[in-house]
Amino acid sequence: MAKAKTDVERCKACGLCMHNCKKGALTMTDHINSRGYKTILLDEETCIGCGICYTVCPDGVFEIVE
Amino acid sequence: MAKTKKIPNLCNYAMFCAGCGHGVLVRLICECLEELGQEKNVIAAIGVGCSCHLKSGINCDLVQSPHGRAAAVATGIRRAEPDKIVFTYQGDGDAYNIGLAETLNAAYRNENICVFTVNNGNFGMTGGQMAWTTMPGQKTATSPRGRNIELTGIPIKIPELVSYSFKPAYVARGAVTTPAEIKRLKGYIMNAFQAQMNKEGYSLVEVMSTCPTNWGMDPIVAQKRLIEDVIPYYELGEFKKRGE
Ligand SMILES: Cc1ncc(C[n+]2csc(CCOP(=O)(O)OP(=O)(O)O)c2C)c(N)n1
Numbered sequence: 001m002a003k004a005k006t007d008v009e010r011c012k013a014c015g016l017c018m019h020n021c022k023k024g025a026l027t028m029t030d031h032i033n034s035r036g037y038k039t040i041l042l043d044e045e046t047c048i049g050c051g052i053c054y055t056v057c058p059d060g061v062f063e064i065v066e
Numbered sequence: 067m068a069k070t071k072k073i074p075n076l077c078n079y080a081m082f083c084a085g086c087g088h089g090v091l092v093r094l095i096c097e098c099l100e101e102l103g104q105e106k107n108v109i110a111a112i113g114v115g116c117s118c119h120l121k122s123g124i125n126c127d128l129v130q131s132p133h134g135r136a137a138a139v140a141t142g143i144r145r146a147e148p149d150k151i152v153f154t155y156q157g158d159g160d161a162y163n164i165g166l167a168e169t170l171n172a173a174y175r176n177e178n179i180c181v182f183t184v185n186n187g188n189f190g191m192t193g194g195q196m197a198w199t200t201m202p203g204q205k206t207a208t209s210p211r212g213r214n215i216e217l218t219g220i221p222i223k224i225p226e227l228v229s230y231s232f233k234p235a236y237v238a239r240g241a242v243t244t245p246a247e248i249k250r251l252k253g254y255i256m257n258a259f260q261a262q263m264n265k266e267g268y269s270l271v272e273v274m275s276t277c278p279t280n281w282g283m284d285p286i287v288a289q290k291r292l293i294e295d296v297i298p299y300y301e302l303g304e305f306k307k308r309g310e
């Protein structure tokens with residue numbers, strides 16, 4: 001089944017993915033990436049690979065993989 | 067079920083603020099160019115403003131235009147390189163204020179170029195000054211009591227002006243808001259590039275976007291404002307369809 005895969009080094013913690021994810025598979029963490037931004041965390045179990053996060057993310061954090 | 071999705075090779079990490087709509091637009095442009103097999107055959111003319119960050123966001127040949135002059139620069143590129151895909155990437159302040167003459171003259175001549183403008187209702191890079199696209203009553207750095215339209219005119223609608231007054235190939239206004247709206251916007255961008263490849267002439271796609279930093283809003287609150295307060299004034303859709 002398709003799932004999202006994240007590259008949190010690109011994340012700027014805007015929260016648009018969390019806001020749009022219908023499954024609630026994304027949460028914000030306190031982890032700070034190398035650019036100084038907080039990052040999101042994906043729960044792979046909950047993710048259905050619908051690709052909404054890929055569509056709305058301005059920073060290319062997501063890919064959808066099989 | 068769902069298809070796999072990969073960030074286009076043409077697309078790099080771009081230096082926009084968190085939640086800024088520019089980033090999605092850059093990715094959509096890259097996706098369209100790759101799907102059309104044109105990723106190695108493209109030159110962009112960039113405006114001045116946050117649109118300059120296209121330099122970090124895309125791996126293609128670029129010309130940095132003087133402020134507002136991207137449509138004139140693109141015209142020059144078109145004359146020198148008849149078979150390249152040529153597009154401009156500009157903000158509303160760049161294309162509709164400072165560069166109003168160049169934007170309208172290129173549309174008037176039906177130059178075979180694509181013009182992409184990001185309408186975020188202010189001059190983003192310089193700190194959120196009032197633009198011709200600023201909403202009535204909206205507070206900005208240069209309209210601290212709210213925009214007075216009696217004094218400064220009403221928010222400008224260039225896609226409507228261009229489609230009703232001239233003979234362009236394709237004109238649309240999309241938005242970086244919901245997933246459905248983003249998919250529609252990709253269709254508009256695709257049409258613009260295809261019109262150019264068929265040598266149909268000028269296309270303009272205006273993109274309604276947030277500027278969370280200068281609106282002083284969280285990205286999600288900024289999207290709510292865009293959908294509820296701004297887009298009702300700036301109607302979305304195709305104003306000039308191809309072949310009409
Ligand atoms: C000739 C000239 N005048 C003024 C400026 C200052 N300036 C830089 S960016 C900018 C505004 C850009 O606004 P907009 O096109 O709306 O783009 P945004 O940053 O909102 O994406 C201005 C006025 C300049 N660089 N050159």
Ligand code: SF4
Nearest residue numbers: 082083086116190277
């Ligand atoms: S200032 Fe506004 S338009 Fe510029 S990158 Fe930041 S959010 Fe985007």
